[in-house]
Every structure is written in C-alpha cells, then in structure tokens.
Amino acid sequence: MSYFDLNTGLTWEDATVRDTVYQFAKEVVRPVTRELDRMTAQQMIASGSPLYDLYAKSYQLGYHKMLFPESLGGPGFTPLQKAIFIEEMAWGSFGFSVGLGVAPMPFYFLLGTGKQELIEEFVVPFLNCTDGSIRGCWGITEPNHGTDAAHVEDPLLSQPGVKGDVRGRIDGDYLVINGQKSAWVSGATVATHAIIHLQVDDSMGLAGSGIAFMPLNLPGISKGAPLEKLGQRDLNQGELFFDDVRIPMSWLLLGPDMYKMAISMVLAHANLNMAISSTGLARAAFDESFKWAKGRVQGGKVLIEHDSMKQRLFTMFARVETCRALSRSVANFNFDNPAPATEYSIAAKITATELCYQNAHDAIQIHGGYGLTREYLSEKLFRDARAALIEDGTTETLAKKGGYYLMDTYPRLNKL
Ligand SMILES: Cc1cc2nc3c(=O)[nH]c(=O)nc-3n(C[C@H](O)[C@H](O)[C@H](O)COP(=O)(O)OP(=O)(O)OC[C@H]3O[C@@H](n4cnc5c(N)ncnc54)[C@H](O)[C@@H]3O)c2cc1C
Known part of the structure; x- marks a missing residue:
C-alpha cells in the first residue's frame, strides 16, 4: 500500500477506516474522477454521467453520513476517524471529496437546529438515501460578495445600505427571497437542497444576514450553466437564482443575532x-x-x-x-x-x-x-x-x- 503515516496512536478501528476508504478511493474514486476531469462541465452533469454512479456507490457505503451520530445511522466516527476518512477520499480526488462533503451540509445544519418536524421531513430521507439522488449545497458566495461574504465583522460591510445580492423580505409567515448566488456554489447544479446565506436586515449591512434551508425545486428557483474551471473539474459548480421564492419562516434557521x-x-x-x-x-x-x-x-x-x-x-x-x-x-x-x-x-x-x-x-x-x-x-x-x-x-x-x-x-x- 502506498501510505506514509507513522501510525502512532491508530487503533484497529482507525486503521480499518483508513484501509477501507483508501481501497474505495483508489479503485473507484480515482479512475472515475480522472474521467470526469476530461469531460466538459456540461457533459459531467448530463444524465448517464459516471458522476451519478459515483455518488450512488458512495451513498451505498454510507459515506454521505460520515458526520452524523450513530443514533441517526451514521458511523459514530471519532474526530480522528473523520479526519482519516476525508484524507483518504481527497487522496482519491480533492474535487469529489468536496462534492461529497457539501452534499450533507444543509441536512447537518438542519439537524443542529433541533427542529424535529423539519428533521423528519428532510434529514431522515437524506440519511436513508442509498442511490445518491438527494444532494445538498452551501451558498454563501455572491457575484458582488466573495471574500466580503465571510467578513461581516468588517465595519465597512456592516454599515446600513450595504446590500447583499440575495435578500429575504418577511411576508407574514413567509420569507420571500430574491437575488443570485455566484457560480462558485459547489454542487449547486446537481443539488436538490441548499442552505443559503441571505440578507434579511439591510440596516446592518451584510451583518444583517441569516441562513435558510430550502429544497431547490421550489417555484422561482433556477440554476445557471455549470462552470468550466481550471482545477477540481470533477466538482460541479454553478449559480442559483431566486425570483420571489416563498419559504416558510421556519426554514430560516438563524437570523442576524446569531x-x-x-x-x-x-x-x-x-x-x-x-x-x-x-x-x-x-x-x-x-x-x-x-x-x-x-x-x-x-x-x-x-x-x-x-x-x-x-x-x-x-x-x-x-x-x-x-x-x-x-x-x-x-x-x-x-x-x-x-x-x-x-x-x-x-x-x-x-x-x-x-x-x-x-x-x-x-x-x-x-x-x-x-x-x-x-x-x-x-x-x-x-x-x-x-x-x-x-x-x-x-x-x-x-x-x-x-x-x-x-x-x-x-x-x-x-x-x-
Ligand atoms: C473550487 C472552489 C469551490 C468553492 N465552493 C464554494 C461553495 O461551495 N459555496 C460558496 O458559496 N462558495 C464557494 N467558493 C467560493 C469561494 O469561497 C470564493 O471564491 C472565495 O471566498 C473568494 O471570493 P472571490 O472569488 O469572489 O474573490 P474576491 O473576494 O473578489 O477576491 C479577489 C482578490 O482580492 C483579494 N481581496 C478580497 N478582499 C480583500 C480585502 N478586503 N483586502 C485585501 N484583499 C482582498 C483576495 O485575496 C483575492 O486575491 C468556492 C471557490 C472555489 C475556487
């Protein structure tokens, strides 16, 4: 095995995680992702692409729920085992490892809120998914706010009047969303669900933002063309557009206070x-x-x-x-x-x-x-x-x- 590691402190279970994921990365992830890397961005996401089979194989092994606790069907990995898992997958392909890493993100986030009804409706089907067909993405970056999006402590960005590109307006029990996320959202074009950072109070500039969960098949949501890029071509990327999208307020998982x-x-x-x-x-x-x-x-x-x-x-x-x-x-x-x-x-x-x-x-x-x-x-x-x-x-x-x-x-x- 090509492996450099002092192996100090690895238990039998740790070594088993390493060896199992390494085999998968070497025999499945590596060859498929080299193929994906040579396709156009459009070919890679077209129906019949090996990308979907790779997701399915990964989900069948439960690799989409690596972060989830045992009580929810996750493997109950220790922090070290999570690190070993990610390293082996990324050894196979950095891009696919990221794609598989963002797929659970909206569901993991939702779980953290403890909203039981939403967990039943969305998280449980994701965890039970074995064909790779339920996939999440994380949208923070905007056309006019790349670095800015994560630097809301900056006084310049938290001034009144600094506008986000995606904004939510409260309308009774609903949040009405308009705007656009940039083409850098990993997995967006092939995702079924998302967590989206969006501005809800522009008197606080970008600090007046929150994070909302949503399925991506709602009326008013559309997607851009997949992005052609230099590296990590085996990771899909694309824009998300919101045109008067209405979501229940309960899907706004947190607001400006948090x-x-x-x-x-x-x-x-x-x-x-x-x-x-x-x-x-x-x-x-x-x-x-x-x-x-x-x-x-x-x-x-x-x-x-x-x-x-x-x-x-x-x-x-x-x-x-x-x-x-x-x-x-x-x-x-x-x-x-x-x-x-x-x-x-x-x-x-x-x-x-x-x-x-x-x-x-x-x-x-x-x-x-x-x-x-x-x-x-x-x-x-x-x-x-x-x-x-x-x-x-x-x-x-x-x-x-x-x-x-x-x-x-x-x-x-x-x-x-
Ligand atoms: C492979 C890949 C995957 C990604 N996945 C996701 C994803 O899943 N979801 C998502 O939302 N986003 C994603 N991103 C977006 C990523 O987070 C942004 O590209 C990154 O934060 C930089 O933003 P930008 O590209 O708009 O560059 P800009 O912010 O425009 O920066 C341009 C240049 O200016 C510099 N700069 C910016 N601000 C300042 C400042 N205040 N002071 C001094 N210099 C500054 C930067 O260092 C950089 O050199 C991904 C990007 C890549 C490349």
Missing part, C-alpha cells in the same frame, strides 16, 4: 475540511513523485538513486506529515465541538493548502515534461491544488480573518 457566530462555526468546519483534504492531495503528489523517481533512469541510474532526488522527495514527505499533524490536531479539537477554535482551522487551511500546492508543483517538476501531460496524474493534482488556495476563502483574506479571531482569543487565553 449570524457572526454561525459564520465562525461554518468556517471552523469548512477550513478544517480543506486542510485535511490538502493532506490527502499532498500525499497523492508525493506518491506519484516517488513512483516516477523509482522508474525513470537519467544520468545512468534511476532518479531516486541521485542524492538530490532523495532530498527533494524528503521535503515532500515532510510537507505531508506537517499537513497531517496540524490538521489532525485541529480535527481532534474542533470536530464535534460546539465552540470550535476557528483560528486554528484557518491556520491549518492556509498552511496545508500552501504546502499541498508546493508538493503538486514539485510533482510536475520531478516528472519533467511528462508531468505536464494529461497522461499523468500530477497534471490534475497541480490544477486541483491551485483551486484550493481560493476555495473557502483566499489565503490572504483568511489570514486577515484569522488575525481578527486571534486578537480576541489569544490575549484572553494567555492573560496578555
């Missing part, structure tokens, strides 16, 4: 997922480089026998272990924690996506010209890793956001 806290919670989990997924991709890049260096002869011997190549591979190996050590320690603290330390998830995301990108870059260099061709996986890994530097917040603006949290927590915890 919005800043909700953004922090969402980032704590989304950024942590990114960090763990980057560990998987950094490892995939290392694996490809190692295999190549063992087979390619230059200067009279296989590449791996050159001292400088040993040094280059060692640097890549050290990056994988750094990503894993950081992301797993944050996972242990932040998964299943009602008060996660968001700045740690941000630190892990920034560090792991940067190191993962360096490994993907080095993998191409070690393959030489072959690394640039579609025939070799390193080319896809490089494109996928590049996207992760922007996904769920750019490195630069997340650092700013992390700094904001740090100024609050660090002096308090360290009595400075």
Whole structure:
C-alpha cells in the first residue's frame, strides 16, 4: 500500500477506516474522477454521467453520513476517524471529496437546529438515501460578495445600505427571497437542497444576514450553466437564482443575532475540511513523485538513486506529515465541538493548502515534461491544488480573518 503515516496512536478501528476508504478511493474514486476531469462541465452533469454512479456507490457505503451520530445511522466516527476518512477520499480526488462533503451540509445544519418536524421531513430521507439522488449545497458566495461574504465583522460591510445580492423580505409567515448566488456554489447544479446565506436586515449591512434551508425545486428557483474551471473539474459548480421564492419562516434557521457566530462555526468546519483534504492531495503528489523517481533512469541510474532526488522527495514527505499533524490536531479539537477554535482551522487551511500546492508543483517538476501531460496524474493534482488556495476563502483574506479571531482569543487565553 502506498501510505506514509507513522501510525502512532491508530487503533484497529482507525486503521480499518483508513484501509477501507483508501481501497474505495483508489479503485473507484480515482479512475472515475480522472474521467470526469476530461469531460466538459456540461457533459459531467448530463444524465448517464459516471458522476451519478459515483455518488450512488458512495451513498451505498454510507459515506454521505460520515458526520452524523450513530443514533441517526451514521458511523459514530471519532474526530480522528473523520479526519482519516476525508484524507483518504481527497487522496482519491480533492474535487469529489468536496462534492461529497457539501452534499450533507444543509441536512447537518438542519439537524443542529433541533427542529424535529423539519428533521423528519428532510434529514431522515437524506440519511436513508442509498442511490445518491438527494444532494445538498452551501451558498454563501455572491457575484458582488466573495471574500466580503465571510467578513461581516468588517465595519465597512456592516454599515446600513450595504446590500447583499440575495435578500429575504418577511411576508407574514413567509420569507420571500430574491437575488443570485455566484457560480462558485459547489454542487449547486446537481443539488436538490441548499442552505443559503441571505440578507434579511439591510440596516446592518451584510451583518444583517441569516441562513435558510430550502429544497431547490421550489417555484422561482433556477440554476445557471455549470462552470468550466481550471482545477477540481470533477466538482460541479454553478449559480442559483431566486425570483420571489416563498419559504416558510421556519426554514430560516438563524437570523442576524446569531449570524457572526454561525459564520465562525461554518468556517471552523469548512477550513478544517480543506486542510485535511490538502493532506490527502499532498500525499497523492508525493506518491506519484516517488513512483516516477523509482522508474525513470537519467544520468545512468534511476532518479531516486541521485542524492538530490532523495532530498527533494524528503521535503515532500515532510510537507505531508506537517499537513497531517496540524490538521489532525485541529480535527481532534474542533470536530464535534460546539465552540470550535476557528483560528486554528484557518491556520491549518492556509498552511496545508500552501504546502499541498508546493508538493503538486514539485510533482510536475520531478516528472519533467511528462508531468505536464494529461497522461499523468500530477497534471490534475497541480490544477486541483491551485483551486484550493481560493476555495473557502483566499489565503490572504483568511489570514486577515484569522488575525481578527486571534486578537480576541489569544490575549484572553494567555492573560496578555
Ligand atoms: C473550487 C472552489 C469551490 C468553492 N465552493 C464554494 C461553495 O461551495 N459555496 C460558496 O458559496 N462558495 C464557494 N467558493 C467560493 C469561494 O469561497 C470564493 O471564491 C472565495 O471566498 C473568494 O471570493 P472571490 O472569488 O469572489 O474573490 P474576491 O473576494 O473578489 O477576491 C479577489 C482578490 O482580492 C483579494 N481581496 C478580497 N478582499 C480583500 C480585502 N478586503 N483586502 C485585501 N484583499 C482582498 C483576495 O485575496 C483575492 O486575491 C468556492 C471557490 C472555489 C475556487
């Protein structure tokens, strides 16, 4: 097995999760997603696409309910096992791992509200779904609010009159929604349900927002064309449009009073997922480089026998272990924690996506010209890793956001 891990502290159950998901990632996810990567965005979501079969196989194994408790049919994974699961899936494909990660998001969010009637109506069918046909997405990014959408603490953005692109107006027991989410919503074109960030009180600017749950087959909801992009092409993306969409007020899961806290919670989990997924991709890049260096002869011997190549591979190996050590320690603290330390998830995301990108870059260099061709996986890994530097917040603006949290927590915890 191609696996780099000190294995310290892994129980038999942890190792079983790792080995089972690794086999699935290697034998199913990897080949299918390489095929998806070569299709147009439209072909990838057309009926009969292997994408749907991949979802179905994943759901049959219960991989859509990894985060859910045992009492609801989830596997009851420990935080470490969740991290192992995500790393293995992302080793197979970063893009599909994200697609499978956002699919449960609206349902997981709904579960957290404890609204029993809605849980029965929406969460239970999702958990029981075995054909992959119920899929969620998370819409925060807007055409005019990318980074802004997650930075509502910024006084400039919370001023009266700062308008969101998606707004909700209360009409009796209903919320009437108008506007547009940007084409960056992962899985939107193939999703059946969503959680949507939307402005409900523009006297507070973007801070006057809330989060609503909704099925996407309501009158007034339409979808844009799937997005063509450089990396993570095996992850569908597209716009959502809202034209006088009426939802019951009970589907507004939280409003402005809880919005800043909700953004922090969402980032704590989304950024942590990114960090763990980057560990998987950094490892995939290392694996490809190692295999190549063992087979390619230059200067009279296989590449791996050159001292400088040993040094280059060692640097890549050290990056994988750094990503894993950081992301797993944050996972242990932040998964299943009602008060996660968001700045740690941000630190892990920034560090792991940067190191993962360096490994993907080095993998191409070690393959030489072959690394640039579609025939070799390193080319896809490089494109996928590049996207992760922007996904769920750019490195630069997340650092700013992390700094904001740090100024609050660090002096308090360290009595400075
Ligand atoms: C693969 C992928 C998957 C994604 N999935 C989802 C999803 O599921 N749901 C969703 O809603 N969104 C999703 N996104 C959107 C993602 O969160 C945004 O792309 C990201 O937050 C950046 O926003 P933007 O692209 O509008 O860039 P902008 O915010 O326009 O930023 C452009 C540049 O300006 C810089 N910048 C921005 N603001 C400031 C500032 N205040 N000060 C200094 N510099 C600044 C940025 O660092 C960047 O370099 C996804 C994106 C990608 C790439």
